[in-house]
Amino acid sequence: MKFATKAIHAGVEPDPSTGAIMTPIFQTSTFVQASPGQHKGFEYARSLNPTRQTLEKALAALENAKYAFAFGSGMAAIDTVIKLLKPGSEVICGDDIYGGSYRLFVRVYEDFGIKFHFTDMQEAQNVEKLVNENTKMIWVETPSNPLLRVIDIEAMVAIAKKHNLISVVDNTFATPYLQNPLELGADIVTHSVTKYLGGHSDVVMGALMLNDDKLAERLYFLQKSCGAVPAPFDCFLVLRGIKTLHLRMNASCENALQVADFLVNHPKIQDVYFPALPQHKGHDIAKKQMRKFGSMISFTLKDDTQAAAYRVLEKVKVFALAESLGGVESLCCYPAAMTHASIPAEVRKATGIKDSLIRLSVGCEDAEDLIADLTQALQ
Numbered sequence: 001m002k003f004a005t006k007a008i009h010a011g012v013e014p015d016p017s018t019g020a021i022m023t024p025i026f027q028t029s030t031f032v033q034a035s036p037g038q039h040k041g042f043e044y045a046r047s048l049n050p051t052r053q054t055l056e057k058a059l060a061a062l063e064n065a066k067y068a069f070a071f072g073s074g075m076a077a078i079d080t081v082i083k084l085l086k087p088g089s090e091v092i093c094g095d096d097i098y099g100g101s102y103r104l105f106v107r108v109y110e111d112f113g114i115k116f117h118f119t120d121m122q123e124a125q126n127v128e129k130l131v132n133e134n135t136k137m138i139w140v141e142t143p144s145n146p147l148l149r150v151i152d153i154e155a156m157v158a159i160a161k162k163h164n165l166i167s168v169v170d171n172t173f174a175t176p177y178l179q180n181p182l183e184l185g186a187d188i189v190t191h192s193v194t195k196y197l198g199g200h201s202d203v204v205m206g207a208l209m210l211n212d213d214k215l216a217e218r219l220y221f222l223q224k225s226c227g228a229v230p231a232p233f234d235c236f237l238v239l240r241g242i243k244t245l246h247l248r249m250n251a252s253c254e255n256a257l258q259v260a261d262f263l264v265n266h267p268k269i270q271d272v273y274f275p276a277l278p279q280h281k282g283h284d285i286a287k288k289q290m291r292k293f294g295s296m297i298s299f300t301l302k303d304d305t306q307a308a309a310y311r312v313l314e315k316v317k318v319f320a321l322a323e324s325l326g327g328v329e330s331l332c333c334y335p336a337a338m339t340h341a342s343i344p345a346e347v348r349k350a351t352g353i354k355d356s357l358i359r360l361s362v363g364c365e366d367a368e369d370l371i372a373d374l375t376q377a378l379q
């Protein structure tokens with residue numbers, strides 16, 4: 001099946017009891033058994049709920065994965081992956097990642113004896129150099145948040161396979177429509193479903209997709225044991241959202257090309273971080289491993305100050321100043337004080353997050369209106 005057909009149909013069967021074409025919201029905590037252990041595949045809604053099961057099948061299909069597990073947030077999905085490790089384990093991780101992932105790794109899991117090494121994964125040798133006998137996992141976020149760095153997934157997978165490490169790719173920015181890390185050899189894909197998969201800024205959810213039976217068994221065990229599962233209503237909303245993933249992505253990626261072109265030619269803009277630009281360091285790798293370049297763009301101002309960035313962010317009218325991304329509505333944010341505030345300033349600076357860095361999530365409005373909005377805000 002091709003992508004659009006899968007997005008609309010995969011996993012969803014008419015409800016057997018009524019014929020309802022949309023999977024019902026099974027708002028129930030438990031399921032009646034005929035005799036202890038004799039049931040219809042569902043016992044207690046933390047372990048499995050029919051609405052969630054349908055969504056998990058649909059999510060698996062989108063990544064061409066054997067398994068998918070849905071969680072109450074993207075962070076809950078990431079948290080579950082880290083629980084595959086034990087005290088003493090070490091993880092090699094990109095240095096440009098979502099601030100919440102950094103916070104979970106450094107401020108939660110370092111207390112449990114797991115060590116994280118952050119490095120610029122654009123150079124594979126930086127990763128290879130950090131591997132030691134305790135290394136158990138490679139954590140890749142590509143394109144990265146907020147600098148839109150593109151990491152060569154196949155190169156990271158090669159290092160992981162050579163040293164018997166679990167390779168994980170956070171595919172939130174690309175979505176399964178643009179990039180399929182499992183097909184490039186990655187072991188686990190993680191998503192903040194809150195973003196493009198949900199697509200309408202009305203749900204917080206996460207997901208893991210994978211093919212490996214052993215890892216899947218452990219992740220399912222962790223999902224039901226730790227219990228960070230999404231509500232049936234949220235599963236329903238995401239089932240609805242993913243039906244238009246390809247349509248929304250096509251529209252927002254096209255808009256992003258136009259917005260980036262406008263920014264590159266604007267006299268007040270210093271740098272534009274967007275993988276579609278030929279001068280972007282990861283452009284060729286993006287062309288190799290992605291189908292389009294996504295709709296996240298970051299940029300800096302010639303007046304590289306927080307005050308100048310705030311002046312722009314306070315003036316936008318169509319773009320909303322808010323955390324998150326991937327909805328039909330365009331958003332803008334100031335990562336240093338918002339999505340990445342939990343990363344110490346010196347660490348942010350070393351990674352290359354400048355004082356005027358602004359991040360855009362380009363949505364599905366008319367590109368002309370988005371550009372007009374940025375024009376007046378930059379003025």
Ligand code: P1T
Pocket residue numbers: 073074075076098100101141145170172173191192193194204205206323324325339
């Ligand atoms: O917000 P949540 O659904 O828990 O997902 C966390 C997460 C994981 N991975 C990436 C790449 C992310 O960008 C996020 C969440 N990011 C934002 C809220 C943001 O505005 O960047």
